[in-house]
Amino acid sequence: MSAAEDYRNQITSISYRNQAFIDGKYVAAASGKTFDCVSPIDGRVLTKVAACDQEDVDRAVKAARAAFESGKWSTIPPRKRKKTLLKFAALVDKHKEELALLETLDMGKPINESLNSDMNAVVNCMEWFAETVDKMYDELAPARPDSVSLITREPLGVVAAVVPWNFPLLMAAWKYAPALAAGNAVILKPAEQSPLTAIRIAELAAEAGVPNGIFQVLPGFGETAGQALGRHMDVDMVAFTGSTEVGKYFLKYAGESNMKHISLECGGKSPNIIFSDVADLDRAAREAAAGVFYNSGQVCTAATRLLVQEDIRDEFVEKVAKYAEAWAPGDPLDPKTLMGSMVDKTQMERVMSYINIGRDEGAKIAVGGTPARQESGGFYVQPTIFDAVNNNMRIAQEEIFGPVLSTISFKDEAEAVAIANNTIYGLQANLWTRDVVKAHTVARALRAGTVNVNATDGGDITAPFGGYKQSGIGRDKSLHALEKYTQIKHTFINLR
Numbered sequence: 121m122s123a124a125e126d127y128r129n130q131i132t133s134i135s136y137r138n139q140a141f142i143d144g145k146y147v148a149a150a151s152g153k154t155f156d157c158v159s160p161i162d163g164r165v166l167t168k169v170a171a172c173d174q175e176d177v178d179r180a181v182k183a184a185r186a187a188f189e190s191g192k193w194s195t196i197p198p199r200k201r202k203k204t205l206l207k208f209a210a211l212v213d214k215h216k217e218e219l220a221l222l223e224t225l226d227m228g229k230p231i232n233e234s235l236n237s238d239m240n241a242v243v244n245c246m247e248w249f250a251e252t253v254d255k256m257y258d259e260l261a262p263a264r265p266d267s268v269s270l271i272t273r274e275p276l277g278v279v280a281a282v283v284p285w286n287f288p289l290l291m292a293a294w295k296y297a298p299a300l301a302a303g304n305a306v307i308l309k310p311a312e313q314s315p316l317t318a319i320r321i322a323e324l325a326a327e328a329g330v331p332n333g334i335f336q337v338l339p340g341f342g343e344t345a346g347q348a349l350g351r352h353m354d355v356d357m358v359a360f361t362g363s364t365e366v367g368k369y370f371l372k373y374a375g376e377s378n379m380k381h382i383s384l385e386c387g388g389k390s391p392n393i394i395f396s397d398v399a400d401l402d403r404a405a406r407e408a409a410a411g412v413f414y415n416s417g418q419v420c421t422a423a424t425r426l427l428v429q430e431d432i433r434d435e436f437v438e439k440v441a442k443y444a445e446a447w448a449p450g451d452p453l454d455p456k457t458l459m460g461s462m463v464d465k466t467q468m469e470r471v472m473s474y475i476n477i478g479r480d481e482g483a484k485i486a487v488g489g490t491p492a493r494q495e496s497g498g499f500y501v502q503p504t505i506f507d508a509v510n511n512n513m514r515i516a517q518e519e520i521f522g523p524v525l526s527t528i529s530f531k532d533e534a535e536a537v538a539i540a541n542n543t544i545y546g547l548q549a550n551l552w553t554r555d556v557v558k559a560h561t562v563a564r565a566l567r568a569g570t571v572n573v574n575a576t577d578g579g580d581i582t583a584p585f586g587g588y589k590q591s592g593i594g595r596d597k598s599l600h601a602l603e604k605y606t607q608i609k610h611t612f613i614n615l616r
């Protein structure tokens with residue numbers, strides 16, 4: 121039996137967790153409403169999931185507030201909170217095969233990625249932040265000698281995490297792991313396209329000993345559950361990852377309600393700049409393909425704008441086109457598949473419409489440009505490369521969130537930087553050169569939260585991640601992430 125067949129057999133025995141997790145229990149939405157959870161692998165309905173709205177949000181916030189105020193999480197000895205979070209991480213690790221299969225079924229990414237990339241990163245993130253709990257020190261200000269001037273960090277209280285579908289559990293972990301470590305109560309709203317893993321880990325948190333009300337999960341739609349969290353008068357913070365458009369809604373919700381803290385990880389249109397003095401043209405081409413086709417291009421940092429110096433342009437684009445072949449969509453349940461489906465039909469149609477827009481704008485399709493695997497009933501798109509793109513075209517300015525690369529050529533360093541920065545986004549930028557002076561100079565000039573030199577993904581849990589400009593506010597990952605889940609208190613003690 122092939123590995124894919126083996127996975128297909130496992131699917132028949134899955135009993136999906138599909139309800140909200142409120143105050144320590146799985147419950148139906150108060151309205152009784154559900155929505156279909158569709159697998160983009162073949163278009164099949166996997167299960168019906170609770171569609172939470174205002175009433176469920178009210179219940180969860182009430183439970184979160186009570187749990188936070190009780191101190192059974194926020195003020196226990198740090199070592200105890202660390203141990204509970206390490207146990208939670210260990211349980212996720214123990215169930216990672218099952219979680220990886222859920223992730224692949226739910227959003228169509230290849231099983232090998234779900235298991236060996238996403239789930240390992242989730243567990244690593246959870247362990248890393250758990251370890252910070254008893255290693256963070258407060259400060260003493262160098263104030264008057266006859267005083268004690270303490271600067272301490274305290275948890276915010278009730279933190280809502282509203283996350284997207286491209287790395288469903290990983291984007292959630294980037295929020296809940298530091299938020300829980302800092303002592304907050306967390307309410308997680310997964311994207312409607314990919315709620316299954318978030319719902320499943322709720323009971324693992326409870327099994328690990330996370331108290332009732334401290335980790336809750338509310339599946340549902342953005343406009344109902346997401347908005348209700350954003351406007352709630354008793355939610356202290358929303359940590360959001362998703363589109364720039366919806367990120368701005370959260371700023372509005374906060375302004376129209378209780379001025380809650382908002383952190384935003386939003387969209388991107390990352391440039392990948394190839395200077396003609398690049399040390400290894402072949403490697404740069406291979407990574408240029410991986411940098412845009414990985415996860416079917418549904419990556420906020422996807423290197424979607426390929427900026428190539430004029431004199432190597434033709435040779436380079438030819439090489440990238442050759443590497444694109446390996447990314448032809450395959451069965452997501454086959455461990456050899458590199459690229460799976462798009463997350464849903466809507467996203468596939470959106471990507472196809474951008475391909476048509478690019479064609480109409482006068483860009484040339486060098487590779488791909490069509491849907492794929494239509495016989496499967498699922499939603500797949502061929503890796504697509506546009507050549508002769510002008511940076512002012514919509515395909516170079518707007519986030520497509522699909523496997524579509526726009527090739528733009530440039531003359532010199534100054535022009536490369538000008539094109540790279542000519543975007544509303546500033547999440548990530550990559551550049552390839554063997555000249556160390558050029559590398560530093562260009563890296564400094566790029567307006568992005570992350571700059572990779574001779575790489576397209578230098579990300580790690582130890583390094584902060586987030587956007588300049590309209591790519592966001594605040595940072596995920598690293599110790600810097602803890603800053604946003606705490607607030608600073610100054611306590612002055614007069615010794616006179």
Ligand code: NAP
Binds near residue numbers: 310343350361364592
């Ligand atoms: P999205 O449409 O902005 O949705 C993100 C989350 O917001 C989902 O949970 C969604 O719920 C919710 N939401 C939607 N409309 C809402 C509203 N009116 N009020 C409150 N909440 C609302 O983004 P997506 O399509 O899921 O994900 C793709 C986007 O995420 C891309 O723009 C990508 O760049 C970005 N992203 C950024 C990062 C980063 O770290 N910077 C990482 C990954 C992805 P529903 O799903 O139920 O609508």
Ligand code: MG
Binds near residue numbers: 157158312314
């Ligand atoms: Mg789904």
